[in-house]
Amino acid sequence: MSRRGQSIKAVLLQLHSIAGLVLALLLSLIALTGAIMSFEDEIVDHLNAGIMQVVPRQAPPLLPDELVARLKAAQDVGKVAAVTLSSDPSAAVRVRFGRDEQGERPASLYVDPYDAHVLGSPRAEEFFATVRRLHRWLLIPGDAKGWGRQITGVAALGLIVMLVSGLVLRWPRRAGSVKMWLKPNLGLSGRGLHRSLHAVIGTWVLPVYLVMTLTGLWYSFDWYKDGVVWLLSRPEAAAAKMQPRMPTKASRDTGSEMAQPIGFDRAWAAFLRQEGSRFSKALLTLPAGPGTAIRIRSWGKDSTLDTTRDEFRVDAVTGQVLSAERYADKSLGEKIVANVLDIHRGAFLGWPGKLAFMIAAALMPLFAVTGILLYLSRRKLRRPVQPPLGRLVPGE
Numbered sequence: 001m002s003r004r005g006q007s008i009k010a011v012l013l014q015l016h017s018i019a020g021l022v023l024a025l026l027l028s029l030i031a032l033t034g035a036i037m038s039f040e041d042e043i044v045d046h047l048n049a050g051i052m053q054v055v056p057r058q059a060p061p062l063l064p065d066e067l068v069a070r071l072k073a074a075q076d077v078g079k080v081a082a083v084t085l086s087s088d089p090s091a092a093v094r095v096r097f098g099r100d101e102q103g104e105r106p107a108s109l110y111v112d113p114y115d116a117h118v119l120g121s122p123r124a125e126e127f128f129a130t131v132r133r134l135h136r137w138l139l140i141p142g143d144a145k146g147w148g149r150q151i152t153g154v155a156a157l158g159l160i161v162m163l164v165s166g167l168v169l170r171w172p173r174r175a176g177s178v179k180m181w182l183k184p185n186l187g188l189s190g191r192g193l194h195r196s197l198h199a200v201i202g203t204w205v206l207p208v209y210l211v212m213t214l215t216g217l218w219y220s221f222d223w224y225k226d227g228v229v230w231l232l233s234r235p236e237a238a239a240a241k242m243q244p245r246m247p248t249k250a251s252r253d254t255g256s257e258m259a260q261p262i263g264f265d266r267a268w269a270a271f272l273r274q275e276g277s278r279f280s281k282a283l284l285t286l287p288a289g290p291g292t293a294i295r296i297r298s299w300g301k302d303s304t305l306d307t308t309r310d311e312f313r314v315d316a317v318t319g320q321v322l323s324a325e326r327y328a329d330k331s332l333g334e335k336i337v338a339n340v341l342d343i344h345r346g347a348f349l350g351w352p353g354k355l356a357f358m359i360a361a362a363l364m365p366l367f368a369v370t371g372i373l374l375y376l377s378r379r380k381l382r383r384p385v386q387p388p389l390g391r392l393v394p395g396e
Contacts, residue, residue, distance in 0.1 A: 016165040023158045024368035031364035033135035038358035051110045051119040056089040061113035064264035070116035078106040082285040153220025156213040170199040191377045198370040208360040215344035232333030266319035267294040292316045307339045
């Protein structure tokens with residue numbers, strides 16, 4: 001190798017080592033919490049199977065507003081923010097609540113759609129909510145509006161630097177040898193074993209880590225998200241996504257709609273007229289601020305991913321459909337944008353993809369430990385050896 005090549009590798013090694021030492025603990029925390037959430041849906045569904053289903057009846061299910069009214073009359077609940085309704089007559093309705101004055105969000109409830117009887121709160125909901133806040137925002141106050149969002153983004157950028165520099169540093173002389181790339185030398189010990197595990201297993205998971213970081217940056221930096229939308233979406237779709245949501249005409253005209261709480265019924269009726277029985281479930285979310293536009297996310301009966309959904313906005317006062325964004329009408333780039341979360345966690349490859357991404361995330365502490373051990377051993381090797389004092393002769 002030329003002297004210039006050695007200098008470049010020395011600089012990359014310093015960059016790789018410093019980034020690793022600074023971010024090792026943080027990246028391990030983010031990765032382990034991500035691994036915990038890999039099969040969240042399956043775990044939650046299994047734990048709460050008993051309260052997610054009801055016995056179908058001949059009577060029609062209650063309309064959303066009547067169900068909410070009966071629920072509030074039966075017990076003291078918080079402000080309802082969203083309901084999840086299903087085309088399956090045996091599926092319970094899930095009711096979610098907004099934050100209270102202390103900023104806390106009450107646990108959601110599963111409710112019988114026929115009589116508004118409370119079936120129970122989903123187990124493990126609070127656990128996974130805490131893990132998610134730790135994964136995304138490090139439990140720093142402010143959640144998505146706090147500093148945690150930017151810190152995790154910087155950690156993701158640091159991981160990209162380590163992946164690229166690590167790939168260059170470990171590039172073998174026989175680059176065409178699959179064995180050199182993918183087979184660790186378990187016969188070694190000490191520093192040699194640490195280096196083999198760090199480099200070879202790092203090569204295994206490098207593509208997964210790149211996908212995780214490139215999609216994870218979507219949730220940390222608005223400039224990155226806007227850039228991806230601009231790059232992958234059609235011009236009109238990109239412009240629509242980057243524009244802030246404006247209040248509907250009804251809200252601009254009255255200016256006092258929030259004094260009279262809006263309901264779900266008209267939006268739900270408009271959605272049913274539009275979709276009929278083609279949907280599997282629909283999530284109706286009230287506007288968080290001023291406005292009367294209810295967001296409805298709808299999943300088809302053949303949908304296997306959480307992000308393959310249609311999205312509507314319906315005026316709760318007039319029942320007018322303000323916008324309809326159908327997944328089937330999206331371009332390939334727009335479908336990639338819509339599926340960022342499922343790409344991030346490997347769900348786009350089915351359960352084998354989720355398992356592979358979970359294992360890769362769980363391996364992050366291995367690189368932290370072996371990286372630190374390699375750094376310490378490298379410092380020890382560079383330390384000049386002092387001869388024993390007893391062997392010194394006059395003049396030395």
